[in-house]
Structures are given as structure tokens and as C-alpha cells.
Amino acid sequence: MASETSARYLRFAATEARGHSPSYERLAGGVADDPGLLSLVDQLPGERRQPNLLLAAVRFLNGPVGDDYAAFRAWTVTHWTRVRNTMLERRTQTNEPGRCAVLLPVLARLPQPLALIEVGASAGLCLYPDRYAYRYDGGAVFGEADSPVVLDCVTTGPVPLPERLPEVVWRAGVDLNPLDVSEPQDVHWLECLVWPEQHERLARLRNAVGVARTEPPTLVRGDLDATIRDLVAAAPAGATPVVLHSAVLAYLPPEKRASFAATMRDLACPWISNEAPGVLPAVDRRLPPLPEADGLLFTLALNERPLARTGPHGQSLEWLPTP
Numbered sequence: 001m002a003s004e005t006s007a008r009y010l011r012f013a014a015t016e017a018r019g020h021s022p023s024y025e026r027l028a029g030g031v032a033d034d035p036g037l038l039s040l041v042d043q044l045p046g047e048r049r050q051p052n053l054l055l056a057a058v059r060f061l062n063g064p065v066g067d068d069y070a071a072f073r074a075w076t077v078t079h080w081t082r083v084r085n086t087m088l089e090r091r092t093q094t095n096e097p098g099r100c101a102v103l104l105p106v107l108a109r110l111p112q113p114l115a116l117i118e119v120g121a122s123a124g125l126c127l128y129p130d131r132y133a134y135r136y137d138g139g140a141v142f143g144e145a146d147s148p149v150v151l152d153c154v155t156t157g158p159v160p161l162p163e164r165l166p167e168v169v170w171r172a173g174v175d176l177n178p179l180d181v182s183e184p185q186d187v188h189w190l191e192c193l194v195w196p197e198q199h200e201r202l203a204r205l206r207n208a209v210g211v212a213r214t215e216p217p218t219l220v221r222g223d224l225d226a227t228i229r230d231l232v233a234a235a236p237a238g239a240t241p242v243v244l245h246s247a248v249l250a251y252l253p254p255e256k257r258a259s260f261a262a263t264m265r266d267l268a269c270p271w272i273s274n275e276a277p278g279v280l281p282a283v284d285r286r287l288p289p290l291p292e293a294d295g296l297l298f299t300l301a302l303n304e305r306p307l308a309r310t311g312p313h314g315q316s317l318e319w320l321p322t323p
């Protein structure tokens with residue numbers, strides 16, 4: 001019978017990498033069938049055995065992650081101590097500014113100006129919705145004139161597309177391990193987390209890093225539930241404090257998600273979540289029956305009221321019918 005780690009690599013190859021990264025599909029599939037490499041990966045704690053973390057670590061160290069499994073394998077085994085240390089020191093913290101395209105319609109409808117607070121911020125690239133430009137359904141570009149970041153998003157349903165950008169007067173965030181846009185090794189790590197064939201995402205990331213460098217966010221190191229009250233309290237008077245997060249709560253055990261949700265209900269400020277199904281039960285319970293539910297889509301919600309289903313990188317926005 002296949003080991004748990006082998007099954008994990010096979011699942012990653014077949015369901016996540018397929019259609020998005022031929023090289024990652026091939027390499028993860030190769031690891032799944034390689035008892036020698038699996039035994040090295042199994043020396044790591046369970047949460048550090050992720051395929052994405054191994055592949056990013058090899059890239060970070062300039063190892064070969066192309067078509068040739070044998071070359072990848074030989075290099076990884078030879079440099080295993082460095083690969084292992086990188087996998088222990090770093091985390092999967094993919095920061096996707098494209099998600100601002102699905103957050104924007106909600107942000108634009110809140111009482112302005114806004115004090116944005118992102119939990120699980122990584123490098124904070126989702127804290128700049130007012131510094132990017134947007135192209136919904138291939139139409140006219142809208143948003144910050146001359147922004148180097150233009151976010152494309154395909155919409156379905158009655159999306160309340162904004163007429164103007166939100167006014168952001170304060171941006172702050174928390175992460176267990178905040179990444180620093182002015183630190184070249186952190187930026188290199190962010191780049192290695194973008195899959196090899198995703199050239200557009202890489203260009204977008206680099207441009208968003210350039211935007212953030214001109215006005216770096218205030219990021220604190222810590223746990224989201226332990227710090228959120230202080231962050232909300234620190235928001236400037238006269239601005240609406242808005243807490244947002246995307247692709248974060250899946251990393252928490254269910255009891256910590258429940259505790260954070262209870263904190264947010266108590267804080268009673270606008271709370272925008274953009275997360276995979278299953279991580280916020282109160283959101284899932286309110287979702288209308290969806291005939292062709294796609295397990296890879298996220299649910300965008302405001303204070304646990306579902307608004308839309310979204311592509312995980314912000315590439316699509318399907319507004320839900322109002323109940």
C-alpha cells in the first residue's frame with residue numbers, strides 16, 4: 001500500500017499541478033513513486049512534507065525543476081541537508097495580489113476611508129487594492145492609472161463592479177512569519193512559490209512587490225487570533241477598520257478557526273473572508289445549493305454572509321444570487 005506521503009504527492013500531481021504546471025506534475029508524480037526520496041521527506045514533521053514546499057526549496061537553492069526527474073532526484077539527494085533546512089526554515093506563503101480583484105467590489109462599498117488589516121498577510125501584497133488596476137471581463141482597464149499591476153478577472157452574475165477605488169488610509173497585517181518586500185531572500189522565496197510555468201503570475205508578483213516597496217505595510221509577527229484585537233484598536237480614528245483574509249484559515253486547526261470567528265463576531269467590524277469551502281462552517285451553512293460546485297473555488301463572504309465564489313488566485317468572480 002502507498003505511504004501517506006506518497007499518496008499526498010500523487011494527489012498534488014493529479015489534482016493541483018495537472019493543467020497548471022507540467023513540470024510539477026511530473027516531479028511530484030516521480031517523488032510519489034520513489035521510496036528513497038520519500039524516506040528523506042518522511043524525516044520531516046508532517047506539516048513540512050508538502051510537495052509545494054519541497055519543490056520551492058529545490059528551486060530556491062537553484063536545483064533543477066524542469067522535465068528531468070532523474071536530474072531533480074540526483075540533485076535533491078546530493079543537497080538534501082540544505083533542502084531539508086530550507087523546508088524547515090521556510091513556509092508555503094504564496095502571496096497572490098490577484099486576489100484584490102475579488103476583494104475590490106466589497107471594499108469599494110464599505111464606508112470610506114478604510115483602514116485595512118490583513119491576517120495571514122505573507123508579504124502584504126493584498127493590502128494594496130487601491131494601487132492596482134483591474135480589467136474585468138476583458139473590458140476597459142479601471143483603477144490606479146499607470147499601475148504596473150493590472151489584474152484580470154472574469155465575472156459571472158450580478159457583480160457590483162465598483163465605480164471608484166476604495167480610499168485606503170492605513171494598511172497593516174499579521175503573519176506567523178511576515179515576509180519583507182525589501183529583503184531580497186524573502187522576495188526570492190515568494191518567486192519560488194509561484195509554479196515554474198506561471199510566467200504571468202511571476203511578473204504580477206514582481207510588479208506588486210515594486211508597488212509595496214514604495215509604501216511598505218506595517219506587518220507584525222504573531223498569531224492572527226492573538227493579535228487581531230490590538231490591530232483593530234490601532235486603526236486610525238475616522239477610518240473604517242476592515243479585517244480581511246484569503247487562503248489562510250485552512251492552515252489552522254478547526255478549534256482555532258472557530259476561536260478566530262468568535263473574536264471577529266465580537267469585534268463587529270467589516271470582516272471579509274475569501275477561503276476554501278469547509279473552513280468557515282457558518283459561511284458554508286448559508287451558501288445556496290450550488291449545482292456544479294467546484295471544490296477548488298473559494299467563498300467570498302462579508303461577516304460570514306456568502307457573496308461570491310472566487311477563483312483561488314482572483315482570476316474569477318461568480319456573484320451569488322441575493323437570497
Ligand SMILES: C[S@@+](CC[C@H](N)C(=O)[O-])C[C@H]1O[C@@H](n2cnc3c(N)ncnc32)[C@H](O)[C@@H]1O
Pocket residue numbers: 091092093094095096097099119120121122123126174175176177222223224225245246247248251252
Ligand atoms: C497561502 S498564504 C496567503 C497569503 C495572503 N493572504 C494571500 O492571499 O496572498 C497564508 C499565510 O497565512 C499565514 N498564517 C498561517 N497561519 C497563521 C496564523 N495562525 N496566524 C497568522 N498567520 C498565519 C502563513 O504564514 C502564510 O503567510
